Amino acid sequence: MAKFKAKVNRNIISCRKKQQREAIFKVYKDVIYAVTQGKFLLVNVHEIYCYTDEGVKLAAVNIFTNKDVGLARQITRQVVKDVFPEYDKIQKILLCVSEAATNILKHAGPGQLIIKKTSDDSLRFIFNDHGPGIDIEYLPSMLFYKGFSTKTSLGYGFNLIYSIVDKMILSSSPNGTTVAFDIILE
Ligand SMILES: Nc1ncnc2c1ncn2[C@@H]1O[C@H](COP(=O)(O)OP(=O)(O)OP(=O)(O)O)[C@@H](O)[C@H]1O
Ligand SMILES: [Mg+2]
Missing domain, CATH: 1.20.5 (Single alpha-helices involved in coiled-coils or other helix-helix interfaces)
Structure with a gap:
C-alpha cells in the first residue's frame, strides 16, 4: 500500500x-x-508541422559540413535571384541562411534546410536539426541582446536573422530544433 x-x-x-x-x-x-508584434512565433513540437508542412517545396540542402553552408547559400541565391532584383536584399537573405546553417553545425550537429513558397506568398526557409535544443529561458536574450551566446562566440546570429526577416518561427526540444523564417515576396 x-x-x-x-x-x-x-x-x-x-x-x-x-x-x-x-x-x-x-x-x-x-x-x-x-x-515582437507578431513577428516571432514560439510553437511546440506538435504545432510546428502546421508551418513546415505548408507550401510548395522549392529546394532542400543537407547541412553536414562547412562546405554545405556554401551550398545552402548557392541554392538560396538561385531561388531568390529572380524574385528579388536588389543586390542588398539578396545579400541579407544569404546572411540569414549562413547564420542559421552555421548555428546547426555549431550547436546541433547535422541538419537540413528546406526552402518553400507558402500560400501567403512568402519564401519560407526551414532549418531542422536533431541537436540538444535551445533553452527557451535564453530566448529573450537571443532575440533582443546583441552578443548573447552560450558558447564563446559573438552571439549575433539569431539577433541578426530576427532583424532582417519578416517572420520567425521556432520550435525546440531536447530532440532537436526547427528555426523557420519568412521573407515576403514583393
Ligand atoms: N540550432 C541550434 N541548436 C541549439 N542551440 C542553438 C541553435 N541555434 C542557436 N542556438 C543557441 O542560441 C545561442 C545564440 O545563437 P547565435 O547565433 O545568436 O549566437 P552564436 O551562434 O553563439 O554566435 P555567432 O552566431 O555570433 O557566432 C547560441 O549560443 C546557442 O546556445
Ligand atoms: Mg550563431
Missing part, C-alpha cells in the same frame, strides 16, 4: 511539473509574440 501511495505521489508531482512547464512555455510564447 505504501509503495502504491508513493507511486501515485510521484505521478502527481511529475504531472504538476509538466503542467508548470506548459504554463511557462505559454507565457514565453504570448509575451514574445506580443513584444
